[in-house]
Amino acid sequence: xxxxxxxxxxxxxxxxxxxxxxxxxxxxxxxxxxxxxxxxxxxxxxxxxxxxxxxxxxxxxxxxxxxxxxxxxxxxxxxxxxxxxxxxxxxxxxxxxxxxxxxxxxxxxxxxxxxxxxxxxxxxxxxxxxxxxxxxxxxxxxxxxxxxxxxxxxxxxxxxxxxxxxxxxxxxxxxxxxxxxxxxxxxxxxxxxxxxxxxxxxxxxxxxxxxxxxxxxxxxxxxxxxxxxxxxxxxxxxxxxx
Amino acid sequence: xxxxxxxxxxxxxxxxxxxxxxxxxxxxxxxxxxxxxxxxxxxxxxxxxxxxxxxxxxxxxxxxxxxxxxxxxxxxxxxxxxxxx
Ligand SMILES: Cc1cc2nc3c(=O)[nH]c(=O)nc-3n(C[C@H](O)[C@H](O)[C@H](O)COP(=O)(O)OP(=O)(O)OC[C@H]3O[C@@H](n4cnc5c(N)ncnc54)[C@H](O)[C@@H]3O)c2cc1C
Ligand SMILES: [Zn+2]
Numbered sequence: 001x002x003x004x005x006x007x008x009x010x011x012x013x014x015x016x017x018x019x020x021x022x023x024x025x026x027x028x029x030x031x032x033x034x035x036x037x038x039x040x041x042x043x044x045x046x047x048x049x050x051x052x053x054x055x056x057x058x059x060x061x062x063x064x065x066x067x068x069x070x071x072x073x074x075x076x077x078x079x080x081x082x083x084x085x086x087x088x089x090x091x092x093x094x095x096x097x098x099x100x101x102x103x104x105x106x107x108x109x110x111x112x113x114x115x116x117x118x119x120x121x122x123x124x125x126x127x128x129x130x131x132x133x134x135x136x137x138x139x140x141x142x143x144x145x146x147x148x149x150x151x152x153x154x155x156x157x158x159x160x161x162x163x164x165x166x167x168x169x170x171x172x173x174x175x176x177x178x179x180x181x182x183x184x185x186x187x188x189x190x191x192x193x194x195x196x197x198x199x200x201x202x203x204x205x206x207x208x209x210x211x212x213x214x215x216x217x218x219x220x221x222x223x224x225x226x227x228x229x230x231x232x233x234x235x236x237x238x239x240x241x242x
Numbered sequence: 243x244x245x246x247x248x249x250x251x252x253x254x255x256x257x258x259x260x261x262x263x264x265x266x267x268x269x270x271x272x273x274x275x276x277x278x279x280x281x282x283x284x285x286x287x288x289x290x291x292x293x294x295x296x297x298x299x300x301x302x303x304x305x306x307x308x309x310x311x312x313x314x315x316x317x318x319x320x321x322x323x324x325x326x327x
Binding site: 005006041042043055057097098100101102103104214218236237238239240241242 | 245246247248249250251253254257262263265266279281282287
């Protein structure tokens with residue numbers, strides 16, 4: 001699977017269903033898809049009747065051949081995401097290019113060091129793929145996910161993440177707008193202190209994957225460095241935005 | 243608008259090169275000498291095409307412009323790209 005040359009594929013939408021109040025999960029049937037490493041993305045290319053094309057990148061939540069699951073957030077003023085979230089129907093075809101990227105990737109058996117995943121919103125998609133690959137490979141390295149979302153309704157892959165949680169995979173949530181009833185922390189943005197208390201400490205030498213909007217990633221990386229993590233242990237995937 | 247992405251996003255555009263994935267290749271910035279995977283560059287996708295800048299010194303490392311029938315690739319800010327054997 002490693003170092004497979006990416007190719008263009010025709011994907012057929014099998015299912016589109018609400019994932020959060022402003023996101024869908026797209027399940028694609030792609031007979032030529034070779035499978036992908038956890039953390040990779042693909043490019044979706046839309047072509048208008050007049051030939052105008054727009055391409056955007058989306059992370060792949062799955063790893064097996066023939067089938068691709070995407071999680072897509074709608075940016076109301078966006079060019080591509082409102083189409084994918086609102087207009088696409090089961091049976092539609094999409095052009096996709098991939099699998100892409102071999103840098104922001106987690107591979108089983110690579111290292112026994114702990115792995116810290118840090119997601120903001122839809123940034124959880126590639127990190128969910130890593131957590132699922134970790135479980136599928138029964139890899140012994142300890143995994144932890146810190147997941148920042150607006151409210152409990154905005155959690156992607158809620159049931160799947162709950163099912164993966166166990167002795168070697170812990171999930172911590174930060175709710176920025178509204179916490180669930182009975183939650184012991186008030187809703188509010190992630191802070192450097194809450195980041196420090198819900199992630200592996202620098203002396204545990206975790207490898208850290210951070211993914212989300214560009215602003216989220218830059219804030220988190222600056223704090224991780226201040227807390228004493230080494231720059232070369234932090235891998236990032238910026239989704240865009242501020 | 244100047245949205246900053248990571249060099250990871252170049253993987254699709256660089257897929258024409260003769261390696262399966264160019265974004266994990268290490269390359270040197272001609273300006274400051276930093277050697278790092280291309281995936282660690284700062285990418286501006288709002289410019290015409292994609293512009294990759296050095297994360298240390300902001301020097302332009304590479305630019306990719308889609309001209310319809312061709313794609314132009316400039317690697318003017320990169321010296322010595324390490325290729326797998
Ligand atoms: C490697 C990679 C993987 C990605 N994976 C996913 C994924 O799994 N799920 C997903 O939903 N998105 C993902 N994205 C983001 C996605 O590629 C698009 O940028 C996003 O869907 C917006 O496209 P658009 O055409 O709707 O908006 P555009 O028309 O491109 O932009 C509209 C406005 O929104 C701003 N903007 C662009 N992106 C964001 C953002 N992420 N957050 C906030 N503001 C933004 C722009 O600066 C602009 O002002 C990924 C991006 C990259 C680089
Ligand atoms: Zn430089």
